[in-house]
Amino acid sequence: MSQPASQTSTEALPPPTERYTLWGWVYKTLLTPWYNLLLTVVSLWILVALLKGTIGWALRARWEVIPANIRILMVGSYPAEYVWRVWASIWLVAWVVGFSWGVWVRRRERVAWVLLAVPVVLAVVNRGPARWYWLAALALALVGWAVGRWARPRKGGVWATVQWVLYFPVFVLLVRGWGLPEEPAWKFTVAVQLAVVVASLVAGAWAPRVPWVAVGHLAVLAAGLVLGPPWRGALLIAAVVGFMVWQAARRYAHLAGIKRLALQVTLAYLPLLIFVFFAYEPLSRTWLAKVNSNHWGGLLLNILIAVFGIMFSFPLGVAFALGRRSSLPVVRLFSILYIEFVRGVPFITILFMAQVMFPILLPPEMSIDRVVRAIMGVIMFAAAYMAENVRGGLQAIPKGQYEAAHALGLSATQTMLLIILPQALRNVIPVLVGQFIGLLKDTTLVTIVGLLDILGVAQSVLSNPTWIGTQREVYLFVALLFWVLSYGMSYASRRLEQALGVGQR
Amino acid sequence: MSESQATLNKQYQPSVHKQSHARYDQEPIIIAEDVHKWYGHFHALKGINMKVWPGEVIVIFGPSGSGKSTFIRCINRLEEHQKGRIVVDGIELTHDVRNIEAIRREVGMVFQQFNLFPHLTVLENITLAPIHVRKWPKEKAEKIAMELLARVGIPDQAHKYPGQLSGGQQQRVAIARALAMQPKIMLFDEPTSALDPEMIKEVLDVMIELAQSGMTMLVVTHEMGFARAVADRMFFFDKGQVVESGTPEEIFTNPKEERTKQFLAQILH
Numbered sequence: 002m003s004q005p006a007s008q009t010s011t012e013a014l015p016p017p018t019e020r021y022t023l024w025g026w027v028y029k030t031l032l033t034p035w036y037n038l039l040l041t042v043v044s045l046w047i048l049v050a051l052l053k054g055t056i057g058w059a060l061r062a063r064w065e066v067i068p069a070n071i072r073i074l075m076v077g078s079y080p081a082e083y084v085w086r087v088w089a090s091i092w093l094v095a096w097v098v099g100f101s102w103g104v105w106v107r108r109r110e111r112v113a114w115v116l117l118a119v120p121v122v123l124a125v126v127n128r129g130p131a132r133w134y135w136l137a138a139l140a141l142a143l144v145g146w147a148v149g150r151w152a153r154p155r156k157g158g159v160w161a162t163v164q165w166v167l168y169f170p171v172f173v174l175l176v177r178g179w180g181l182p183e184e185p186a187w188k189f190t191v192a193v194q195l196a197v198v199v200a201s202l203v204a205g206a207w208a209p210r211v212p213w214v215a216v217g218h219l220a221v222l223a224a225g226l227v228l229g230p231p232w233r234g235a236l237l238i239a240a241v242v243g244f245m246v247w248q249a250a251r252r253y254a255h256l257a258g259i260k261r262l263a264l265q266v267t268l269a270y271l272p273l274l275i276f277v278f279f280a281y282e283p284l285s286r287t288w289l290a291k292v293n294s295n296h297w298g299g300l301l302l303n304i305l306i307a308v309f310g311i312m313f314s315f316p317l318g319v320a321f322a323l324g325r326r327s328s329l330p331v332v333r334l335f336s337i338l339y340i341e342f343v344r345g346v347p348f349i350t351i352l353f354m355a356q357v358m359f360p361i362l363l364p365p366e367m368s369i370d371r372v373v374r375a376i377m378g379v380i381m382f383a384a385a386y387m388a389e390n391v392r393g394g395l396q397a398i399p400k401g402q403y404e405a406a407h408a409l410g411l412s413a414t415q416t417m418l419l420i421i422l423p424q425a426l427r428n429v430i431p432v433l434v435g436q437f438i439g440l441l442k443d444t445t446l447v448t449i450v451g452l453l454d455i456l457g458v459a460q461s462v463l464s465n466p467t468w469i470g471t472q473r474e475v476y477l478f479v480a481l482l483f484w485v486l487s488y489g490m491s492y493a494s495r496r497l498e499q500a501l502g503v504g505q506r
Numbered sequence: 507m508s509e510s511q512a513t514l515n516k517q518y519q520p521s522v523h524k525q526s527h528a529r530y531d532q533e534p535i536i537i538a539e540d541v542h543k544w545y546g547h548f549h550a551l552k553g554i555n556m557k558v559w560p561g562e563v564i565v566i567f568g569p570s571g572s573g574k575s576t577f578i579r580c581i582n583r584l585e586e587h588q589k590g591r592i593v594v595d596g597i598e599l600t601h602d603v604r605n606i607e608a609i610r611r612e613v614g615m616v617f618q619q620f621n622l623f624p625h626l627t628v629l630e631n632i633t634l635a636p637i638h639v640r641k642w643p644k645e646k647a648e649k650i651a652m653e654l655l656a657r658v659g660i661p662d663q664a665h666k667y668p669g670q671l672s673g674g675q676q677q678r679v680a681i682a683r684a685l686a687m688q689p690k691i692m693l694f695d696e697p698t699s700a701l702d703p704e705m706i707k708e709v710l711d712v713m714i715e716l717a718q719s720g721m722t723m724l725v726v727t728h729e730m731g732f733a734r735a736v737a738d739r740m741f742f743f744d745k746g747q748v749v750e751s752g753t754p755e756e757i758f759t760n761p762k763e764e765r766t767k768q769f770l771a772q773i774l775h
């Protein structure tokens with residue numbers, strides 16, 4: 002019996018490939034058999050009919066409504082002299098995205114065309130200084146990318162993470178600006194507070210076995226009680242924070258990094274002091290003056306609400322997820338009640354309740370404005386869903402992981418922080434990104450409680466007699482903006498997941 | 507018994523000159539007295555008595571569901587016994603969390619399913635507990651981890667993730683991870699049952715080397731070649747009780763109980 006050679010040889014063969022010419026593909030999929038031809042003709046006819054109408058409208062549309070109102074659509078009544086701060090935060094995010102891309106997505110020289118297209122298109126369609134600002138963002142993204150590629154992978158990964166963690170507070174501090182404390186002695190209280198914290202860190206890191214440092218904290222507390230306001234509150238905070246920092250430093254004193262950190266913080270104390278005494282006040286009177294939240298508007302308000310929402314609902318959600326699995330009945334019951342209550346109520350209801358309830362719940366001297374109330378509503382709402390997503394991640398961790406950690410002598414807290422949460426959170430990254438995107442889009446609902454986010458601004462533009470009848474243009478523009486933002490986020494996260502190997506290990 | 511001897515020879519045959527390290531002159535390091543355990547209404551352990559001396563290698567075997575895992579998991583408190591007394595290295599297992607943590611530091615455990623931490627590299631798996639529980643500096647922990655990886659025969663895999671290793675390599679990492687805490691006692695719960703035949707040998711070789719270094723070991727296994735080579739005593743479990751115990755010679759050549767004979771006949775064929 003003669004066997005074909007290919008069956009007996011053991012050499013590896015390339016997988017079979019089907020190759021089409023363009024015409025071959027058209028012929029095979031669109032023209033034969035007869036029903037495909039019929040479908041092709043019908044779809045083409047529908048397509049032409051639709052496009053004719055759309056293109057005709059798009060050519061006649063009054064697009065000038067967008068450039069004429071672009072500033073209020075983007076930032077609402079944010080003061081013109083501070084808009085550069087918004088640009089600065091765009092440049093920063095361009096840098097951070099570029100850098101992370103260079104570090105994390107280095108395989109196969111792939112360039113993020115989709116992400117690069119955003120500043121390029123914006124630079125093309127804009128005129129005047131805005132064009133140059135977008136080009137600057139593009140340049141920063143490219144430089145960041147180059148630097149990220151050049152950095153060593155492990156170090157670069159740490160740096161990228163640090164930059165992302167720092168970005169959000171920096172963004173908030175830039176856009177919101179710095180307020181001036183009313184208390185005249187604030188510089189001195191802050192200086193003492195910082196000193197207590199630095200001293201606690203140093204003591205914990207260098208002499209972890211000396212327990213009587215706690216006496217120092219008690220002394221700080223006592224001094225505060227004796228001195229009275231404003232020192233009472235300041236020293237109370239200093240003693241509590243200092244004690245916690247000391248405990249944490251003691252606990253991790255065996256790690257090499259802690260002593261270095263303590264040293265760096267000590268060295269940073271003097272510049273920090275100079276900053277507090279000489280730089281903070283002038284800066285907060287001029288360049289970085291506080292912009293009250295009633296001036297936040299347009300797309301900036303949507304993004305601010307989303308950023309605050311993500312920043313605070315994430316830790317809160319993790320806490321509720323852990324609470325729901327806690328062995329303490331009270332904690333578990335509270336978590337379940339909270340999660341199920343919030344999930345059972347429509348988002349809009351929560352937004353309205355946040356507007357009317359918080360003023361009742363809080364003491365009268367703590368008046369908070371409408372924007373902050375809306376943000377708190379968003380945080381409450383998002384935290385409950387975040388908790389359920391995180392809980393899903395926790396449930397997927399096999400029992401053996403807990404057992405192995407316990408058998409090694411790790412405490413329950415260590416097991417959770419070092420073994421379970423890192424795996425659980427990594428597994429739910431795709432779900433969480435989906436939730437963040439949903440959160441960003443849901444922020445437009447604050448229009449209903451009367452805030453001037455981009456949708457609110459759009460409505461007020463449309464009620465202006467000059468722009469009557471431009472609904473299509475304006476809403477299409479808003480839709481396009483959200484699509485770009487959402488698609489950009491999901492695209493970036495998908496590529497990052499691939500690069501980080503989520504779901505592969 | 508020549509028949510079972512013949513099948514024994516077909517199984518894994520380590521070439522070891524048998525030599526016990528048991529120190530019977532010292533106090534027992536594990537004392538279990540009348541240990542009972544219930545899962546709901548199911549009586550899983552019905553009064554287990556066992557004393558283990560330092561340096562002894564104990565093999566526990568028996569049919570599925572007989573309580574072998576339950577018993578050795580009681581020794582490091584992964585399961586809680588409800589009646590009787592367990593004393594490990596002079597510390598009695600009670601509800602006191604500090605006792606439990608103290609015992610877990612002295613007792614290492616290797617699982618059937620390896621249970622490595624998939625998000626950490628091999629080196630991080632091994633150094634985690636020494637750094638966070640023993641509070642060693644990272645450099646010291648890493649140095650000892652590298653020595654252990656060399657000892658279990660995979661010094662070149664330190665920076666890989668567990669998912670990138672074969673089953674046998676993963677189980678050897680798990681052994682190194684447990685040894686990194688420098689335990690006095692090692693527990694093994696069917697360490698080779700999830701492995702392909704070719705990989706069983708590489709893990710058993712590591713365990714035999716460990717036994718010969720004088721480690722106190724409690725091993726749940728059906729690898730009778732291993733038992734014959736290094737076990738000091740064997741315990742046959744059935745239905746939550748110790749049916750028979752003795753030296754490997756006694757168990758293999760002259761089992762007293764009918765149940766033991768039947769079971770040995772089953773697994774040796």
Ligand SMILES: Nc1ncnc2c1ncn2[C@@H]1O[C@H](COP(=O)(O)OP(=O)(O)OP(=O)(O)O)[C@@H](O)[C@H]1O
Pocket residue numbers: 545548550568569570571572573574575576577
């Ligand atoms: N968490 C549990 N809840 C209820 N019953 C359990 C639990 N764990 C074990 N059991 C029961 O206790 C008995 C002893 O189980 P154990 O796992 O100790 O058996 P084993 O001897 O290790 O068996 P195997 O060889 O299959 O691993 C079995 O009947 C099992 O069904």
Ligand SMILES: [Mg+2]
Pocket residue numbers: 574575576695696
């Ligand atoms: Mg078992």
